Amino acid sequence: MRKSLLALAAGLLLAGSVSAVSAADKLKVGFIYLGPIGDLGWTYQHDLARQALVKELGDQIETTYLENVPEGPDAERSIEQLVRAGNKLIFTTSFGYMDPTLKVAKKYPNVHFEHATGYKRNPNMSTYSARWYQGRYIQGLIAAKMSKSGVLGYIGSFPIPEVVSGINATILAAQTIKPDIKVKIIWANTWFDPGKEADAAKALIDQGADVIMQHTDSPAAMQIASERGKLAFGQDSEMIKFGPKTQLTSILDTWGPYYIERVKAELAGTWKSQDSWGGLDSHMFAMAPYTNMPDEVKKLAEDAQTAITAGKLHPFKCPIVGQDGKPVECKGGDHLDDGQILGMNFYVKGIDDKLPGK
Amino acid sequence: MQLVLEKRAERSGTIALVSPLIAIGLTVVTMVILFAILGKNPLLALHAYFIAPLTDGYSLQEIAVKATPLVMIAIGLSLCYLANAWNIGAEGQFLIGAVAGSWIAVKTQGTDAGAWVLPAMLVLAAAAGALYALIPAICKVKFGASEILTSLMLVYVADLFLDYLVRGPWRDPNGFNFPTTAEFDPVATVPLLIEGGRLHLGSIIALLVVAAAAILLGRTIKGFEIRVVGAAPRAARFGGFNANQLIILTFAISGALAGLAGIIEVAGPVGHLQPGISPGYGFTAIIVAFLGRLNPLGILIAGLFLALTFIGGEQAQIAMKIPLDVTKVFQGILLFYVLACDSLILYRFKLSFPNRQVASGTH
Numbered sequence: 001m002r003k004s005l006l007a008l009a010a011g012l013l014l015a016g017s018v019s020a021v022s023a024a025d026k027l028k029v030g031f032i033y034l035g036p037i038g039d040l041g042w043t044y045q046h047d048l049a050r051q052a053l054v055k056e057l058g059d060q061i062e063t064t065y066l067e068n069v070p071e072g073p074d075a076e077r078s079i080e081q082l083v084r085a086g087n088k089l090i091f092t093t094s095f096g097y098m099d100p101t102l103k104v105a106k107k108y109p110n111v112h113f114e115h116a117t118g119y120k121r122n123p124n125m126s127t128y129s130a131r132w133y134q135g136r137y138i139q140g141l142i143a144a145k146m147s148k149s150g151v152l153g154y155i156g157s158f159p160i161p162e163v164v165s166g167i168n169a170t171i172l173a174a175q176t177i178k179p180d181i182k183v184k185i186i187w188a189n190t191w192f193d194p195g196k197e198a199d200a201a202k203a204l205i206d207q208g209a210d211v212i213m214q215h216t217d218s219p220a221a222m223q224i225a226s227e228r229g230k231l232a233f234g235q236d237s238e239m240i241k242f243g244p245k246t247q248l249t250s251i252l253d254t255w256g257p258y259y260i261e262r263v264k265a266e267l268a269g270t271w272k273s274q275d276s277w278g279g280l281d282s283h284m285f286a287m288a289p290y291t292n293m294p295d296e297v298k299k300l301a302e303d304a305q306t307a308i309t310a311g312k313l314h315p316f317k318c319p320i321v322g323q324d325g326k327p328v329e330c331k332g333g334d335h336l337d338d339g340q341i342l343g344m345n346f347y348v349k350g351i352d353d354k355l356p357g358k
Numbered sequence: 359m360q361l362v363l364e365k366r367a368e369r370s371g372t373i374a375l376v377s378p379l380i381a382i383g384l385t386v387v388t389m390v391i392l393f394a395i396l397g398k399n400p401l402l403a404l405h406a407y408f409i410a411p412l413t414d415g416y417s418l419q420e421i422a423v424k425a426t427p428l429v430m431i432a433i434g435l436s437l438c439y440l441a442n443a444w445n446i447g448a449e450g451q452f453l454i455g456a457v458a459g460s461w462i463a464v465k466t467q468g469t470d471a472g473a474w475v476l477p478a479m480l481v482l483a484a485a486a487g488a489l490y491a492l493i494p495a496i497c498k499v500k501f502g503a504s505e506i507l508t509s510l511m512l513v514y515v516a517d518l519f520l521d522y523l524v525r526g527p528w529r530d531p532n533g534f535n536f537p538t539t540a541e542f543d544p545v546a547t548v549p550l551l552i553e554g555g556r557l558h559l560g561s562i563i564a565l566l567v568v569a570a571a572a573i574l575l576g577r578t579i580k581g582f583e584i585r586v587v588g589a590a591p592r593a594a595r596f597g598g599f600n601a602n603q604l605i606i607l608t609f610a611i612s613g614a615l616a617g618l619a620g621i622i623e624v625a626g627p628v629g630h631l632q633p634g635i636s637p638g639y640g641f642t643a644i645i646v647a648f649l650g651r652l653n654p655l656g657i658l659i660a661g662l663f664l665a666l667t668f669i670g671g672e673q674a675q676i677a678m679k680i681p682l683d684v685t686k687v688f689q690g691i692l693l694f695y696v697l698a699c700d701s702l703i704l705y706r707f708k709l710s711f712p713n714r715q716v717a718s719g720t721h
Contacts, residue, residue: 036682066675068682070637073627077420077556078672084416085676095536099629107554119534159525160535189521345535356525 027267030087031065032078034094035192040237041217045253046093052256057263071096079104083111089266101125112271114262123273128258131279133169133341134308135251135287137315138301139233140173142248143211144181145297146231152183153204155214155221157191159356163215165344169315170213175350184209185353194220205230222246231292238288250288257283277338280309316341321349363705373703381695388691398678406677407670419557421665423627426564429661430619431643433571434612436652442588443605447494447509448616449640450516451487455617456624457520458486460631463546464528464539475545479621487617488610495609499602521633528631538632548626560622567615571654584608616640649696
């Protein structure tokens with residue numbers, strides 16, 4: 001009995017290694033996820049893109065992911081585990097993986113890495129991100145049109161440039177409609193915490209905000225806005241089912257085309273380290289359908305989207321005046337340059353709040 | 359009919375030793391069933407969990423790296439728990455140690471400070487951890503405040519303090535406003551033991567800590583006092599042992615070890631100070647301490663075992679596409695069985711029939 005069990009075990013192990021061999025000629029592509037995949041939010045969108053990748057190139061690649069990898073001391077090991085499992089192209093999908101990815105990249109020069117939203121690169125490590133501020137600008141236009149109280153509520157995650165530039169883009173857009181528009185900002189200091197996000201939404205509504213926007217992941221704020229009869233924008237994913245009468249639009253992360261492009265380059269042997277910062281024109285993100293608004297506002301949003309996509313409208317068009325009343329240096333000709341947006345560390349005039357850490 | 363737990367008159371020494379093994383055995387059986395339900399090959403899955411990580415040098419290193427902070431913190435906690443002092447706030451002491459040590463690293467950054475930097479960081483971190491742990495200890499001794507609550511609440515204070523520092527004064531000026539300090543200089547970094555690997559000096563320190571704790575508990579009067587105060591408080595009082603003094607002492611040691619673990623983690627595997635440096639080490643170490651039966655050697659084994667489940671869980675995710683949640687279920691089941699088996703050492707089930715007549719009437 002014992003012998004047959006052992007034989008069975010050996011057989012199973014062998015079977016496992018045989019299937020590993022047949023998979024060996026496929027390109028192995030690995031993913032590191034920040035959260036559990038769930039059914040919406042940041043990680044979910046990355047996994048949707050992975051699924052799109054499998055659908056497109058499934059006969060040539062094999063994908064593996066590690067979910068819920070904290071952005072701490074464990075990340076380096078998780079990334080290295082993927083390398084050791086034979087993955088040749090690895091997407092690390094959160095900012096906090098920057099240094100760990102770089103460390104592993106330096107150790108394995110023959111493996112290629114793609115790091116989302118960071119700024120450190122290596123000959124075998126690319127970075128990619130999306131110009132979400134373009135979407136925020138469109139949201140700002142809609143919000144100013146739809147707000148009756150003239151007060152917008154903004155749930156911030158962390159006061160990092162990506163989030164700060166989103167707030168600025170929103171308010172700059174809103175000011176073109178209502179010059180004296182106000183925005184209340186609450187820092188949740190988290191990317192995902194439904195309890196905190198719900199509390200923030202309640203506090204914002206209590207302070208008079210009637211359009212809620214968020215840079216956090218959960219649909220909690222959408223649900224609160226829905227309960228209180230206010231309006232809101234989703235984030236990362238389609239959130240309309242949490243507020244059928246509430247969601248105006250949502251910035252959707254659509255990484256699929258980028259992932260497919262990069263894997264194709266890897267397969268063709270043309271992969272090179274680069275920095276991709278794509279906007280609406282390169283489909284790095286998309287806007288959910290414009291809902292719960294009059295046709296006139298919808299048209300305004302669509303026109304802005306078309307203009308931004310065509311490069312005719314820049315959200316950070318000069319002159320831009322900082323909170324201190326002084327004009328911001330215009331390094332990009334008639335708009336701020338990418339460096340200024342990527343490192344944005346100031347509020348524009350009209351935001352009656354103080355940027356944390358300033 | 360009632361099922362009650364009745365205390366056993368005597369407990370078997372053999373069973374006390376075998377009980378963790380029974381628990382692991384039961385866990386394995388449960389996991390086999392679970393894997394089968396998930397449609398995964400149980401043998402391959404168990405192989406990925408338990409055997410594969412032990413078969414190559416890389417994974418062994420990673421197990422040691424993962425176990426290092428857990429073991430160091432758990433050793434300190436075990437001293438507290440043996441002395442009946444309930445330090446739940448090791449996570450906070452870990453963070454404060456990391457902050458205090460990082461202070462030197464941040465202040466000497468870019469200067470030509472020499473080899474004294476790292477030792478100074480370690481000493482300061484241990485001191486800060488100890489001082490931070492003394493707050494709940496003194497509140498307990500002087501005012502009778504529950505150390506469970508105060509030490510736990512101080513975790514959040516430490517967490518927010520660290521958060522403030524890396525978002526404000528210590529933020530990397532070239533870091534695009536992201537909440538992290540700059541990478542520490544080489545003199546402020548824990549040296550690696552193997553070139554190109556991740557095993558670092560901290561693992562050696564952890565082993566020394568285990569040895570020191572074994573000597574303290576097994577060969578010194580202080581160690582004897584700690585055990586007696588916890589096991590037989592009245593006897594200890596008659597023996598003239600000062601329980602309050604021991605609360606202070608064990609909290610200080612435990613805080614120092616947690617603080618040391620904190621700076622080793624930051625100056626070692628992480629390389630800079632940032633929020634989220636601990637994935638809950640201070641709390642997981644509580645599990646390690648009890649899994650190791652508050653015994654230094656046991657804690658070392660328990661720490662390595664828990665680390666193995668982390669690494670193995672990750673490899674199972676990669677090799678077998680087993681979801682991470684299963685690893686967590688696995689750890690939960692393990693703890694459940696350990697506690698269940700422990701209870702059965704001390705207690706036994708007994709059926710009692712308080713209202714026999716009524717009961718028989720209804721049947």
